[in-house]
Amino acid sequence: MMDYSKMPNRPIACIDMMSFYTSCMASLHNLDVQKVPIAIVANLKQQGSVVLAASPPMKKRFNIKTGNRLWEIPHHPEIRLFEPKMSYFIDMSMAITEILHKYVPAEAIHVYSIDESFLDLTGTERLWGDPVQTVKKIQAELLESLNLPSTAGMGPNMLMAKLALDIEGKKTGFAKWSYDDVQTKLWNVSPLSEMWGIGRQTEKSLNAMGIFSVGDLANFDLQQLEKRFGVMGNQLYFHGWGIDLSETDAPLPQGQISYGKNQMLMRDYNTRDEVMVVTLEMCEDVAKRARDASQAGRTISFGISYSNRAYGGGGFLRSRTLRESTNDTMAIYNVCKELFRENHNGDPVRQISISLSKLEDEHSMQLDLFDTKKWQVRKLAAVMDDIQNRFGPTALLRAVSLTDAGTALKRSSLIGGHKG
CATH class of the missing domain: 1.10.150.20 (5' to 3' exonuclease, C-terminal subdomain)
Known part of the structure; x- marks a missing residue:
């Protein structure tokens, strides 16, 4: 048996917004997210566009969930369709955090995602009374002020609070677990x-x-x-055993372990040349982020997902590790091009992912005696980065971005890959 007497035992809560994105749109349009079938679709003008979020009635009545396509949504008078408003979602997330700040200090809040946060309610009894009632009071204020329903879990540590939420609280609205519940529930x-x-x-x-x-x-x-x-x-x-020593105010891990980008294409890309256009744009973005942080990486990962609509999905994810680290766009691109050529089965492509890992300080990169242009290429990249940092990502583009396959121009006006 585990001795819990020396383990953390604090009133930790995990609060999660129910169907956050659809709840936000319901609040904006004065709808009831629990009654109205709502779907948020990346682009309402493209039948193959992906469903990003769905309200509970949309899931239950019409079996439409995240990942479905626009063409799969039935024509029904009660269904409401919206495109994402990322700036509004971010504003709502900030409003949620402001409400949480009324009850606990900033260091007692750990924002886990845009719609989920941990709270350490230790010491709040003198201000607000019983921590359980405090959480329910917060939930009531979120609903009254922002029209956002929520679920919550409580436990003696962050792990138990999250488990209470995921396993029980999301069904009942609120659940509190203690170490006594480990064997009977966990x-x-x-x-x-x-x-x-x-x-x-x-x-x-x-x-x-x-x-x-x-x-x-x-x-x-x-x-x-x-x-x-x-x-x-x-x-x-x-x-x-339900034991977790994490602190709500613990800093995020220092340093980034990789730089990556994932893009869901708005249509099927049928040819190698089309896929390589977007791949080059994405390599440019990944390499620039690494250069901005003075980082370089040795391992390049490249992934492809095939079209579900015509060919039933599938895909591949492959990696290649170089002898020397790099943050050069074309070096990363050439590896991706090789991996695509070696693994692509000819099916239309609908999603591309690229990452650069095994990072190190770029100043530790070795100069190649046989590659006299390496330093000139890096200086040229620095000039291009400076122009984009000062005047925006579209101030300087590769010519391929101006073709029909390019996505950089369209995506430059988006927030988090979606409309603001």
Whole structure:
């Protein structure tokens, strides 16, 4: 048995906005997100455009969820369709944080995502009374002030608060778990991917070891878990016991481990040349971000998703590690071009992803005695970056961005890849 007497035991809450994006649009248009079938679609003018969010009635009545396409949405008089308003979503997220600041200091808030935050309510009893009632009061104010319904979970640490939210609170509106609930509630969780922090691949690895529930995980041999997963094995074991030593005011990890970009195309790209146009634009963006941070990377990853509509999806993700680190656009692009040529099966492409990892300070890059132009290329890139930083991303573009396949011009007016 685990001795919890020395473990953190604070009133931690995790508050999550219900159907945040559709709730925001419902609030803007004076609709009830719980009653009206709402879908947010990337582009209402393109039938193949992806559904970014759907309200509960849209999911339940019409089986339309995130990832569906516009052409799959039935023509029904009650259905309301909207394009995303990213600037409005960001404003609403900031308004949520302002309300949270009324109840706890800034250092007691950990913003987990645009629609989810952790709160440490330690010491607030003198101001607001019982922490459980304080959370419910916050939820009521969010609904009254912003017309945003929410769900919440509470626990003795961030992990337990998140689990209480995901496993119980999202069904009931609010749930509080303690260490006494670990064996009766947490250990029953199966499949393992339903637990926060365990993805599909980790789940498969654990299943191969005979671990199918959180209870199995908590009672497995710790040394075997550490041997198989390293430090992560230790974390998995203690998470199985509901133990988490994270602090709500803990700083984010210093330094970035990769620079990446993912783009969902607005139509099927049928030819290699079309795909390479967008690939070059994306390589330019990834390389520039690395250069702006004076970073360079050795591993380049390139992924493709095929069209679901015509060919049933699928795709590939491949990586290649170079002998020397780079942040040169064309060096990254040439690797992506090779990976595409080696792995593409000829199907139309609908999504592209690129990342640069195994980063190091660019000043540690070695000069190649046989490549006398390397430094000139870097200086030219610095000049191009400076122009774009001063006058905007479209102040200087490659000619391919002006072709029908280019997306840089269209995306320059977007926020987070969507309309502001």
